[in-house]
Amino acid sequence: MGSLFRSESMALCQLFLQNESAYSAVSNLGELGLVQFRDTNASVSAFQRRFVNQVRRCEEMERKLTYVESEIIKDEIPVQDLEQNPTAPQPKELIDLESTFEKLETELREVNSNSDALKKTYFELTELKNVLIQAHTFFADQETHPHHQVDAMDHTNLVANEVSATPAQHGFVTGVILRERILGFEMMLWRVCRGKVFLKQAELDSAIEDPITGAKLNKVVFMLFFQGDQLKGRVKKICDGFHATLYPCPESYEERDKMLTGVKTRLEDLNQEQSGSSVPSIVNRMETKESPPTYNIVNKFTSGFQNIVDAYGVATYTEVNPAPYTIITFPFIFAVMFGDCGHGLLMALFAFWMIIKEKQFLAKKGDNEIWNTMFGGRYIIFLMGLFSIYTGLIYNDAFSKSINIFGSPWKIPQMNVTKGIWQSATNKIMFLNSYKMKVSIILGVSQMLFGVMLSIWNHIHFRRYINILCEFIPQLLFLLSIFGYLVILIILKWFWFDATRSSCAPSLLISLINMFLMTYPKEPCYLVSMYDAQEIVQKFLVALALVCVPWMLLIKPIFLHMGRHRYEVTPSEGQEEHGFGDLFIHQAIHTIEYCLGSISHTASYLRLWALSLAHAQLSEVLWNMVMKNAFLLNGYAGCISIYVVFAFWAALTIGILLVMEGLSAFLHALRLHWVEFQSKFYDGQGYAFVPFSFKAIVEGHSEV
Numbered sequence: 001m002g003s004l005f006r007s008e009s010m011a012l013c014q015l016f017l018q019n020e021s022a023y024s025a026v027s028n029l030g031e032l033g034l035v036q037f038r039d040t041n042a043s044v045s046a047f048q049r050r051f052v053n054q055v056r057r058c059e060e061m062e063r064k065l066t067y068v069e070s071e072i073i074k075d076e077i078p079v080q081d082l083e084q085n086p087t088a089p090q091p092k093e094l095i096d097l098e099s100t101f102e103k104l105e106t107e108l109r110e111v112n113s114n115s116d117a118l119k120k121t122y123f124e125l126t127e128l129k130n131v132l133i134q135a136h137t138f139f140a141d142q143e144t145h146p147h148h149q150v151d152a153m154d155h156t157n158l159v160a161n162e163v164s165a166t167p168a169q170h171g172f173v174t175g176v177i178l179r180e181r182i183l184g185f186e187m188m189l190w191r192v193c194r195g196k197v198f199l200k201q202a203e204l205d206s207a208i209e210d211p212i213t214g215a216k217l218n219k220v221v222f223m224l225f226f227q228g229d230q231l232k233g234r235v236k237k238i239c240d241g242f243h244a245t246l247y248p249c250p251e252s253y254e255e256r257d258k259m260l261t262g263v264k265t266r267l268e269d270l271n272q273e274q275s276g277s278s279v280p281s282i283v284n285r286m287e288t289k290e291s292p293p294t295y296n297i298v299n300k301f302t303s304g305f306q307n308i309v310d311a312y313g314v315a316t317y318t319e320v321n322p323a324p325y326t327i328i329t330f331p332f333i334f335a336v337m338f339g340d341c342g343h344g345l346l347m348a349l350f351a352f353w354m355i356i357k358e359k360q361f362l363a364k365k366g367d368n369e370i371w372n373t374m375f376g377g378r379y380i381i382f383l384m385g386l387f388s389i390y391t392g393l394i395y396n397d398a399f400s401k402s403i404n405i406f407g408s409p410w411k412i413p414q415m416n417v418t419k420g421i422w423q424s425a426t427n428k429i430m431f432l433n434s435y436k437m438k439v440s441i442i443l444g445v446s447q448m449l450f451g452v453m454l455s456i457w458n459h460i461h462f463r464r465y466i467n468i469l470c471e472f473i474p475q476l477l478f479l480l481s482i483f484g485y486l487v488i489l490i491i492l493k494w495f496w497f498d499a500t501r502s503s504c505a506p507s508l509l510i511s512l513i514n515m516f517l518m519t520y521p522k523e524p525c526y527l528v529s530m531y532d533a534q535e536i537v538q539k540f541l542v543a544l545a546l547v548c549v550p551w552m553l554l555i556k557p558i559f560l561h562m563g564r565h566r567y568e569v570t571p572s573e574g575q576e577e578h579g580f581g582d583l584f585i586h587q588a589i590h591t592i593e594y595c596l597g598s599i600s601h602t603a604s605y606l607r608l609w610a611l612s613l614a615h616a617q618l619s620e621v622l623w624n625m626v627m628k629n630a631f632l633l634n635g636y637a638g639c640i641s642i643y644v645v646f647a648f649w650a651a652l653t654i655g656i657l658l659v660m661e662g663l664s665a666f667l668h669a670l671r672l673h674w675v676e677f678q679s680k681f682y683d684g685q686g687y688a689f690v691p692f693s694f695k696a697i698v699e700g701h702s703e704v
Contacts, residue, residue, distance in 0.1 A: 004298070005320065006319070006320065006321060007318055007321065012288050013286060025281055032693075033692070036692065116212075125266055125267050127208070130221050131221050135249050136253065171226050171229075172224060175244050176245050177245075178217065178220075181243070185244065188242070189224070192234055193235070197225065198225040199223075200224075201220050204218070207219075294314050294687065305380065308323075309322050312678065313684025313685065314684065314688045315684060315686050316686040319461070320454050320681060320682070322682055327383070331383035333447075333608070336391055336443065337665040338391075338611075338612075338615060339388055339392045339616075340398065340400075341392030342397075343388060343399070343619070343657055344388025344389040345389055346385075347388060348385025348386050351384075384666075399619060400620040432613060436612050437606065438494075442487050442491075443608060444605025447605075451677045452680045452681070453476075456472050459472060467556075469555075475594055477544055478549075478595065478598065481541040481548070483602050485538075504525035507527070515538045518539065520535050552590070552594070553587060553591045556583075558580075561580040561583060604671075604675070605672065607672070611665055611668060618657065618661065622652055622656070626648060627646070630649075
């Protein structure tokens with residue numbers, strides 16, 4: 001989530017390559033897909049650029065392959081899988097095939113032979129380097145402790161009773177052995193040599209790759225000290241038996257150091273054989289004030305939600321990314337408008353089918369843009385379906401029918417209690433209107449408040465501390481003093497007024513208007529104050545909201561004009577300090593936009609209420625006018641009518657309620673996130689990081 005919360009860190013670097021190693025270096029960078037190249041010669045035509053001949057050759061080969069592929073597709077020739085056996089070639093074709101195969105086999109064997117030889121040499125040099133490095137330590141220990149009288153049972157690494165004063169008077173061998181064989185190797189030395197061999201060992205810090213199998217091997221460097229040719233023969237036989245590799249090691253420090261230098265030089269030469277250049281590449285990190293590109297690491301689940309955000313505007317470098325919160329808020333806002341557990345179940349099942357079949361669909365790579373868009377948003381659709389099931393259960397709505405799952409403590413006069421409470425009520429529309437309208441206000445104010453809270457993370461990250469005092473705090477107080485207070489009144493009204501007092505329940509719209517008009521009538525009862533101190537509290541909140549307006553409008557321009565902080569109108573570089581008039585106009589635009597936007601954005605969330613009622617009513621009309629007619633006939637005619645009418649009803653349900661209504665709710669949820677939510681904290685003035693990646697080019701996600 002850290003990468004998704006903010007974009008990845010970027011660095012502008014210069015890369016100097018030799019002509020011989022340029023191809024290999026760029027090829028490796030293309031495999032990694034972590035570098036975006038910038039064209040510093042934009043004015044140079046394509047025909048005047050370097051490597052144009054190589055590019056033409058690649059384009060020509062690609063053209064030929066594309067032509068062959070198009071002809072195969074045009075003639076509808078099936079491409080046989082590897083598991084199928086092709087037809088036997090004609091005799092005249094065997095000669096060409098034989099020569100081609102012989103040439104390929106010879107070239108491949110030569111390449112493999114050279115590669116194996118290089119890997120084996122690299123492997124042996126790596127082991128020899130580690131032996132020489134550890135030999136310095138072993139001989140240093142012997143010189144520090146010239147007399148060793150150690151019991152072999154006290155330390156598993158020592159299998160000798162004694163060693164004479166100077167190692168030079170004794171014979172020794174050095175080599176490497178697998179770590180899992182060292183214990184048996186040590187015990188065998190003890191038994192065969194009768195404790196007259198002194199063993200020193202050290203484990204390598206990192207595993208090395210086997211040149212034949214490619215497996216990672218953990219090895220141990222050892223040095224054996226002994227006296228006499230008889231023990232020398234026994235030691236070498238034991239080393240051969242345990243497949244230990246012996247390497248030459250000079251006795252003097254100067255000779256060992258000289259050999260070690262030569263080994264390191266040969267290893268460096270082998271590392272530069274692949275690039276074909278003896279001069280290493282140079283990477284120079286550059287300092288710049290230019291805003292870097294934005295890059296967020298995504299996976300197949302989060303990529304759809306990130307695309308929703310990027311469609312509005314790519315995040316400015318390292319600013320807060322709305323995508324992590326959109327993963328939850330977007331399908332939930334959609335479900336509030338689409339709330340029907342039956343329709344949500346169908347949508348979730350369709351998305352789940354795409355998810356379990358995603359490998360097959362990814363392999364096909366179709367050209368249908370509508371299908372590719374739907375398939376790319378399969379996880380979004382899946383979450384929208386799940387959230388719609390949840391809100392549908394709250395609305396007690398499944399294909400416009402209610403289900404009395406948990407029962408109800410309400411006493412109703414109707415005898416048929418199996419029906420849902422809301423569907424059987426005569427004032428169902430009035431109740432749902434009031435309920436969904438208030439829920440829309442609560443959800444809208446909560447999401448906008450969350451957006452304002454996110455803005456403080458941008459202020460802290462970019463060190464715009466003056467914005468915390470002059471923008472964040474007054475914006476928060478302005479929103480809470482008006483619409484936060486309205487949410488509290490909605491919740492209090494739900495708690496304080498039940499069915500017995502519904503006739504005197506206050507009108508929240510009129511109460512909000514009277515709050516700004518400073519009028520508090522005593523009658524009728526639905527205009528009376530909801531609680532005793534309401535007049536004092538509302539006057540204080542109105543005064544606080546009015547104070548926040550000049551707070552946002554004047555303090556920041558005055559403070560900046562006094563020269564205490566540097567002011568930039570936009571994130572781009574090269575902006576100079578502006579006069580007080582420019583500062584004031586710029587701040588006035590933001591203040592008016594926020595104050596008026598808070599009112600209009602709150603009203604905009606009423607679309608949740610409107611679309612939810614429209615979807616429910618359309619579903620009910622479709623049931624009453626279509627599906628209900630299937631039960632008018634009895635017997636065989638009734639079975640046929642149910643079959644026919646159900647097919648017609650299902651087609652209309654999928655075409656209108658799922659596709660059209662779903663698309664409508666999706667677009668409205670998109671607008672609520674782009675405008676009402678992201679405008680509180682999201683700048684979106686960045687540009688995307690487009691790495692040079694072979695994988696993206698092949699899959700069609702990037703251009704060369």
